[in-house]
Amino acid sequence: MSLDFSPILQSWQFLLGGLGLTLGLAALTVLCSLVLGGAIGLARCYGPAWLRLPLVFYIDSMRSVPVLVVLVWTYFALPIVTGAVLPPFWAGLIALTAQIAAYMAEIVRAGVESVRPGQTRAALALGMSRAQAVRQVVLPQAVVRMLPAFGSILSIAIKDTAIASVIAVPEYLNRSQTLAGESFRPIEVYLTAMAVYFITLFPVTRTVDIAYARLAHLGRS
Amino acid sequence: MTRQNDEPDAHVVLAYRDVHKQFGDFVALAGVSMEVRKTEVVCLIGPSGSGKSTLLRCTNGLESIDGGEITLDGQVLPRHGRGMRAVRQRMGMVFQNFELFPHMTALANVASGPLTVLRLPRGEAEARASALLAKVGLADKAASYPSNLSGGQQQRVAIARALAMQPEVMLFDEPTSALDPETIGEVLNVMKALAEEGMTMLVVTHEMSFARRVADHVVVFERGTIIEQGPPAQIFDAPLVPRTRDFLSHLGWEG
């Protein structure tokens, strides 16, 4: 058989729009997960004891349930329970954030706990408050140490946005499906999809790795 | 036990009275009483695990005590967290593992206390830090990160960082134990110069020749208690307690 990429070339704007949505959803997901996961991770390290149990329950359940199940729940089941119907994009954002924030929380916690206690002691010995010690001494080192894991989260977030295609968020994979159906050229369309995801993600993970190689010494105490 | 070099007018900076500290059932300090006077260098020696580090940590409130009291300039230190912050600013601490902040340059490490704790303007904090780096012989390393400094250089930066808070007393916890032999001397020289300037110092050390030459008073620890204390001539040349002699000969001290 011969490959014919002309339908893709003709519809490049349609696909590019999908890619934009993919990247937008991923960026928002990462941003929200960073805020939510960071808060949860820090609360597990420094928060009150009574808060730990519910947080651990949240983290463990998110890590045990497929993201697709979370998505189906937020989009189809939540409206039945609450009566509120969410637009697909927002349902996708909430489901992806709920899941990825759990992983982010674990990364933050591991990063903070890996900074040896002597560093906090040195900060306190200078007369810093506990909050100052965390902000100025522990977190900057923890963030550097978290970079490799953060790079993985970044690529997982971009890839996981493809799951939102099942609730018809018109992101890149969803548009590929549409185009494949209309053009009867699924092989070419999905080959292109593979290449597009790869070309998008490869620089992201490489950049994070290079940044880490440069900065690693700043987190080594 | 009484001090032989008692001067009635000597000003007591730190006084420990029957200090107790437990970790669970384990007794780390079992009634420690001693004094550190102004401009004096007091060396704490003794086997590892005998409670020397614990005493330093209790002194600046990194650990709370379970009994007795510690006074700084005659004022009893608060037993728990809150009031300790103000007290800590009056004591400098130097750790065995340096504990420099790896994400800050040498200059930023030294300026971190004045900037964050004293809230000095940046220019003023950095001027103070530069002067202190010059004092420990590291003016040319101001822009270096700790990962690019030798152990001896890192420890000298750590001493400068503690001095930047202009403490009344410096606490050293085995400052040379993690160093390569060839860099121990440069750190001890900085400490000796500090002592000669009149800094009050409480030093946990295994460097017996330093203790012999620089200390005004030596305190021997064993299992959370002081088994003997006195001037270095007594401890090193004519110990009153046989276990002091055992400990010193164990370290290879010939007297």
Ligand SMILES: Nc1ncnc2c1ncn2[C@@H]1O[C@H](COP(=O)(O)OP(=O)(O)O)[C@@H](O)[C@H]1O
């Ligand atoms: N935070 C802690 N929890 C439990 N035990 C401790 C703690 N800190 C010190 N210890 C114990 O107290 C004893 C004295 O320790 P330390 O003061 O570090 O001794 P030294 O500095 O003389 O070697 C040791 O047996 C140590 O295991």
Ligand SMILES: [Mg+2]
């Ligand atoms: Mg010790």
